[in-house]
Amino acid sequence: MNSNRLVNRISRRDFLKLAGAGAASVALANFLASCAPKSDGGTLNVLVPAAPDPAPPGVGQFSLDAFEQWKKNNGFEVTYEAPPWPQLHDKMAANFASGQYVHDIIYMSGWVPEFADYLIDFADELPADIIADLPPSSFSTLTWGGKRLGVIFTLSLLTMFYNKEMLDGIGVKEAPKTWDELKGVAKELTGGGKYGWVLNYGAPEGIGGVASYWMCFLQQAGGKLYDDKGQPSFNNAAGVDSLQCMVDLMEFTDPGSLSYVGINDATNVFAAGQAAMMMNWPFMWKPANDPATSKVVGKVNAAVLPAGPAGTASIDGTDAYTITSLSPNPEGARKLIEFYLDAEVQKRQVLDTGWLPIRLSVLNDPEVQAAAPNAAVVLEQAKNPYDSYVTPDYNAVTTAIGVEIQKALAGTQSAADSIKNASDQVIEIVKKRG
Amino acid sequence: MPIIQRFLTRFFIRFGLITFTLLALGPVIWAVVTSLLPLSSLTSHPIDLNPANVTVENYFLVFASSRGLVSGLINSLIIATFTSAVGLVIGSMAAYALARLNMPNSSRILMMILATQMFPGIVIVIPLFLVMSRTGLVDTHFGLIIVYLSFILPIVIWILKGFFESVPMELERAAAVDGASPFQTFRYIVLPISLPPLFATGVFAFIEAWNEFFFAIILTRIHVKTASIAIAEFSGQYQTLYGQMLASAVLASIPVVALAIIFRRFILEGFVEGAIKA
Numbered sequence: 245m246n247s248n249r250l251v252n253r254i255s256r257r258d259f260l261k262l263a264g265a266g267a268a269s270v271a272l273a274n275f276l277a278s279c280a281p282k283s284d285g286g287t288l289n290v291l292v293p294a295a296p297d298p299a300p301p302g303v304g305q306f307s308l309d310a311f312e313q314w315k316k317n318n319g320f321e322v323t324y325e326a327p328p329w330p331q332l333h334d335k336m337a338a339n340f341a342s343g344q345y346v347h348d349i350i351y352m353s354g355w356v357p358e359f360a361d362y363l364i365d366f367a368d369e370l371p372a373d374i375i376a377d378l379p380p381s382s383f384s385t386l387t388w389g390g391k392r393l394g395v396i397f398t399l400s401l402l403t404m405f406y407n408k409e410m411l412d413g414i415g416v417k418e419a420p421k422t423w424d425e426l427k428g429v430a431k432e433l434t435g436g437g438k439y440g441w442v443l444n445y446g447a448p449e450g451i452g453g454v455a456s457y458w459m460c461f462l463q464q465a466g467g468k469l470y471d472d473k474g475q476p477s478f479n480n481a482a483g484v485d486s487l488q489c490m491v492d493l494m495e496f497t498d499p500g501s502l503s504y505v506g507i508n509d510a511t512n513v514f515a516a517g518q519a520a521m522m523m524n525w526p527f528m529w530k531p532a533n534d535p536a537t538s539k540v541v542g543k544v545n546a547a548v549l550p551a552g553p554a555g556t557a558s559i560d561g562t563d564a565y566t567i568t569s570l571s572p573n574p575e576g577a578r579k580l581i582e583f584y585l586d587a588e589v590q591k592r593q594v595l596d597t598g599w600l601p602i603r604l605s606v607l608n609d610p611e612v613q614a615a616a617p618n619a620a621v622v623l624e625q626a627k628n629p630y631d632s633y634v635t636p637d638y639n640a641v642t643t644a645i646g647v648e649i650q651k652a653l654a655g656t657q658s659a660a661d662s663i664k665n666a667s668d669q670v671i672e673i674v675k676k677r678g
Numbered sequence: 679m680p681i682i683q684r685f686l687t688r689f690f691i692r693f694g695l696i697t698f699t700l701l702a703l704g705p706v707i708w709a710v711v712t713s714l715l716p717l718s719s720l721t722s723h724p725i726d727l728n729p730a731n732v733t734v735e736n737y738f739l740v741f742a743s744s745r746g747l748v749s750g751l752i753n754s755l756i757i758a759t760f761t762s763a764v765g766l767v768i769g770s771m772a773a774y775a776l777a778r779l780n781m782p783n784s785s786r787i788l789m790m791i792l793a794t795q796m797f798p799g800i801v802i803v804i805p806l807f808l809v810m811s812r813t814g815l816v817d818t819h820f821g822l823i824i825v826y827l828s829f830i831l832p833i834v835i836w837i838l839k840g841f842f843e844s845v846p847m848e849l850e851r852a853a854a855v856d857g858a859s860p861f862q863t864f865r866y867i868v869l870p871i872s873l874p875p876l877f878a879t880g881v882f883a884f885i886e887a888w889n890e891f892f893f894a895i896i897l898t899r900i901h902v903k904t905a906s907i908a909i910a911e912f913s914g915q916y917q918t919l920y921g922q923m924l925a926s927a928v929l930a931s932i933p934v935v936a937l938a939i940i941f942r943r944f945i946l947e948g949f950v951e952g953a954i955k956a
Contacts, residue, residue, distance in 0.1 A: 294745070297914045323900065328910035331895045338896050341804045344811040346899075353915075452915070508917050512721035527916055537717055 287321045288576055291336060292351040294326040298398055298527070298563045298599050299351075300584050306596035307589045314583045320576055340568075348571040349580060352386075352394055354451040354562045357636040360388040363566045366578050367392035374585050377603045379626060385562040385634050393566055397584055398599045399607065400561030401625045402460060402523045402549065403618065405532065409543045410438075410520040419521075419547030423464070423489050426521065426550045430496035433520045440496035442519035444504035445653055448646020449639050451561060451632060452507055452525075454653070455646035459559050459633060460523065461486035464552030469633040476674060479667035487659040489552070491652050502654060515540055523549060525561055529618045530598030546618035548625045558630040563599075594619070637673055644669035713737070713925035720920045736925035747926050750908030754888055755933065756819050757904065761826040762883035766876060768827075769834030774864045776835065777842040778850065788839070791832045799892050810897055817899040825897060826887045833886075834879050841875040842868060877941050878948025885934055905930040 295304040301311040303324050315322060325347070327335050333355060339346040340362045356363065367375070367383065379399070386394040406419050410433055420426035430440020445454040459469065467482030498519050504510045511528050513519045515538035524532075531537050532544045549556045565584060567577045583589060590601035595615050600622060601607055613619050635641060648666040651657035657665075711727070712720060713736050719726040740747050776784050806825065807816070815821030845868055853863040869876070891906040898907065909930060912923035938945065 293915065294911055296917045325899045326911070327895060328907065328913055329915040330913060331910070335896060338804055338807050342808045342811055344808065346811070506915070506918065508914075516722050525916070531917060537721055539718075539722075 286319060287323055288349065288573065288580055289323050289325065289347045290349040290351075290580070291325050291327075291332075291339075291347045292349075293329050293332055296527075296531075296597065297329055298400075299326065299597075300324075300397075300565075301589060301592075304593070304597050304599075306592040310586075310589060310592075311583070314580075318576070318579060320580070322580065343570075345568075345570040345572065347568055348573060348577040350566050350568060352562070352564045352566050354385065354632060354634045354638055356386045356393050356562070356564065356566065357388040357634050358638065359566075360391070360393055360636065362569050363393040364569050364571075364574055365391035365393055366567050366574065366581075367395060369578060370395065370582065370585075374582065374603070377587075377605050379602070379604060381626070381630075382560075382602060385560050385632050386564055386566075388636075394564035395581060395585065396560075396562065396564045396602045397590075398526075398561070398563045398593070399602050399619075399622055399626065400525055400527070400563050400600065401558045401622050401630050402457075402525060402561075403558065403621050403625050404521060404547045404549050405514060405524045405528065406521045406545055406547065407514070407517065407519075407540055407543050408545045409540075410517075419545065420550050423461075423493075423550045423552055427493055427496065430493065430521065434496040437518065439498040439513075439519045440521060441493055441501075442498040442504075442510045442513045442522045443501050444507050444510040445501050445650060446503045446505040446509075448650060449643040451559065451634075453642055453646050454649050455642035456559050456632065457523065458487060458490060458645065458649050459631070460549060460557055461489050461552070463557030463629045463631065464549070464554055465489070466552070466554035469631075470674075474674065474677075476667050476670040479663055483663040483667070484660045486552075487649060487652055487663055490649070491655075491659050494653055494655075502650070512537075517543075523558075526600045526616070526618055526622050527598050529616060546621040548621060548628070554629075556625065556628045558625050558628065559632045560630045562632055562634065635677070637677060640673050641670055644673060709924045709927055712920060713928050715921055717919060717921050736921040737929070740922050740926045740929070743922065745908055745911045746903055747905065747908045747929065750903050750905040751930060751933075753819065753902050754905040754930070757822050757826065757902075758884045758887035760819070760823050761830055761887040762880045764823065765827055765830045765834045765883045766880050769831050769879070770838050770869070770872075770876065771864070772831075773835045773838035774842050774868060777839045779860060788836075791835055795829065795832050803893065803896050806893070807896055816897055817902050819902055822894060822897060822902060822904075825893050826890060830883045830886055834883060837879050837882075838872075838875060841872060845871065874944045874947035876948070877944035881937055881941055881945055884937060888930075888934055 290300070292299050292303055298304075301307040302322060303326050311322075332351070336347075336350055336355070336359065340359055350359075350363075352359070367386075378396070382396040382399075383392050386392055386396065404419055411417070411419075411429065414429070414432045416429055420429050426441075433440040443457060444452070445457070447453045448455055450456065462469065462478060462483060465482040465486040467478050467480065467486060469476065469478055471477035498510075498513055500513065501510065504513075507525065507528065510519075510522055511524060511532065514522050514524075515532050517539045529544070529546065533541050535541050538544075549558055565581045567574050567581070571577050585603065587603055587606055590603050590606045591609060591612060593599050594601050594606070594612050598616070600616060600619055601612070604623075606612055607619050607623055633641075645666040648657070648662040648669075652659050652662040714732045714734065715725075715727070716731060716733055716735060719728070719731045775781055776788055781787070810816045810821050810825075813821075815824070849867055849871075850863050853867045858866065889906060890904070891910070894904045894907055895910075898904065905926075909923060909926045912919045912926065
C-alpha cells in the first residue's frame with residue numbers, strides 16, 4: 245500500500261529525471277572503463293631511478309647500441325620513468341595502491357617484502373646459466389613468502405673505504421682488521437679539523453639510514469635482528485655492544501655525521517680529505533676517484549669491514565628489478581631483465597657507470613677488476629654475513645631503531661637504554677605484522 | 679628627548695627592516711651563489727667560496743643534460759597559465775554570485791568550498807590517481823590543471839568574494855536602473871574596477887600552480903613533468919648535483935619574479951584594497 249502511494253507520488257517529470265540520471269551514470273561508468281589505460285603489448289613501462297643512481301641502459305649511459313638492438317630484435321618499445329630518488333618509493337606505493345597497471349618492471353631497494361603482493365615470482369624462469377652465475381645469497385633479500393620476487397643486478401655491499409695517505413702518515417700500512425684497531429687508528433688521525441671516521445647518521449630509516457648501518461655492527465657482534473620465529477632478538481649483550489661500538493667511535497667521528505642525511509654528504513667529507521675512513525657502497529669508488537668531485541684521487545683504498553667478535557659483516561643494498569603482477573606482458577618484462585643481466589651489458593655497467601655487476605663471471609673478469617679494484621673486496625665481503633633484514637614494515641622498524649640509535653650517538657641516552665627502547669617498539673611493530 | 683626618541687624609533691624600524699630583508703633574501707642569495715660554483719667547491723669541507731672558482735658552467739649543463747628542465751619549464755608555464763586563467767574566470771563569477779546574488783544556502787556553499795581545503799594532499803592522492811588513471815588523465819596537462827583548479831579555485835573564490843562585497847552597492851543599483859542584467863553588471867561594472875585584486879589573485883594562483891610538487895610527482899610520468907620535478911631530479915641517492923640543482927631553481931624562479939615585477943603595482947593595490955575593504 246505504502247509503495248503504491250510512493251509510486252503514485254512520482255510524477256512523470258520526476259521519473260524522466262531519474263531515468264536521465266541513471267542513463268548518465270551508466271554512460272559515465274562506460275566512459276571511465278573505456279578510458280582505462282591499456283597496454284598494446286609492444287611497450288614495456290619501467291620505473292627506475294635516474295642516473296647516477298643504479299639505472300639500466302637507456303637511463304644510464306651504457307650499452308645503448310645493444311639496447312637498441314634488443315628492442316629491434318624483440319619488437320618492444322621501452323618507456324622509462326625515472327622520478328627523483330626521494331619520491332621513488334612514494335610513487336610506486338601510490339601506483340600499487342591504485343590497483344591500476346602502470347609499470348611492467350620496477351626497480352626495488354629493500355622494498356620487495358613491502359610490495360610482495362604486487363610482484364610475481366619469475367626467478368625460476370630465468371635461464372639456468374644466469375642463475376648459476378649469480379651469488380645464491382643475492383636472492384635472500386628478495387625472497388618473501390617462499391617466492392623469489394626479483395633479481396639483483398648489482399653487487400652492492402658496504403665495505404670500508406680509507407685514505408691510504410692519511411693512514412701512511414701515522415705508519416699504518418693496511419686497513420684496520422678489527423673495530424678496536426679502527427678506533428685506535430681513528431683516534432690518532434683525529435685533530436686539526438680532520439677526523440678518523442665519517443658516515444651519514446642523519447636519517448634513521450631505510451637502507452643507508454643509521455639503523456641499517458647499525459645492522460653491520462650488530463652482525464659483527466654476533467647478534468641478529470630477529471630470531472628464527474621472526475621476533476626481535478637484539479635486546480641483549482650483542483645488541484648493546486654493537487651500539488656501544490658506534491658510540492665509542494663518535495669521539496673520532498666528524499660531528500657533522502649526526503646531520504648528514506645521504507651517503508653523498510659523508511662521501512663529500514671523505515673525498516675532501518677531511519676524514520680518513522668510512523663504510524661506503526661500491527658505486528662511490530668512482531666518484532671518490534673523480535678529479536671533478538674528489539681531492540683524494542689515487543689515495544683511496546677499499547677493504548672488508550673490520551671484524552668484531554663474530555667476524556666481519558655488512559648489509560646488502562638490494563638493488564633489484566622486479567615484475568609487477570599487473571603487467572600484461574610478464575614474459576617480455578622477463579626478457580628485458582635477462583638483457584639487463586647479459587654478461588656484456590653487466591660488464592659495460594661497471595666499466596661505464598661504476599655500478600658493480602652481480603654476475604660472478606663478470607666480477608672475476610680481469611678487465612673489470614682492473615677498472616674497479618674494489619670489486620674483489622666486495623666479493624670477499626660477500627663471503628660473510630650481509631643481511632639487511634628487510635620486511636614489509638622495514639621503514640617503520642628502521643625508523644624506530646634509527647631514532648633510538650641517534651639518541652645514543654648524540655650522547656643523550658645510553659646504548660643499553662636505546663637498544664631496550666628500540667626493541668620494545670619493534671616488538672609492537674612485529675605484533676601488528678601478524 | 680623627542681629627538682632621541684625619534685632617532686631610536688627610526689633606528690629600530692630600519693634595523694627591523696634590514697634584518698627582515700636579509701632573512702628573506704638570504705636563501706635566494708645563497709641559491710644564486712651556489713649556482714655559480716662548481717661541484718668540487720660545493721663539496722669541499724668547508725665550502726670553497728673563492729671568487730676565482732665562479733663559473734656559469736652549471737647553467738649550460740642544466741640545458742645540456744637530459745633531465746628535461748626546458749620541457750619542465752614549458753609544462754609548468756602551460757599548466758600555471760591555464761590554471762590561473764581558468765581559476766580567475768570561474769572563481770570571479772562564483773565569488774560574485776556568492777557575494778551579491780542572494781543565492782540560497784550561499785553560506786553553506788562557502789563553507790563547503792572551504793572544507794575542500796581541509797583534506798591533506800596525502801589523503802586524496804590515491805583516489806585521485808585512481809580516477810585520473812581510469813580517465814586517461816595521468817601525465818596530461820589537462821589532468822594536472824583540473825587537480826590544481828580544485829585547490830586554487832576555493833582560494834580565488836574566498837579572496838575575490840571579500841573584495842566584491844566591498845564594492846559599493848550604489849554602482850550596481852545604478853547599472854540595474856539602466857537595465858543591466860546581473861552578468862552585464864558583473865562584466866561591465868564590477869570587473870573593470872576589480873583589476874588590482876584580480877591581478878593579485880591571478881599571480882597568487884600562478885605561483886601556487888608553478889611551485890606545486892606533490893601532486894605533480896604522483897600524477898605525471900614522462901611527458902608532463904613540471905619544472906619543480908625537473909629540479910628535484912638533480913637530487914639522487916648517491917649523488918646530488920647541488921650547483922645544477924640551484925641553477926635550475928634560479929632559472930625556474932625567473933618567470934615568477936618577472937610576473938611579480940611586471941604586475942607589482944596591481945599586486946600591491948590588490949592586496950591593500952582587499953585588506954582595507956574586506
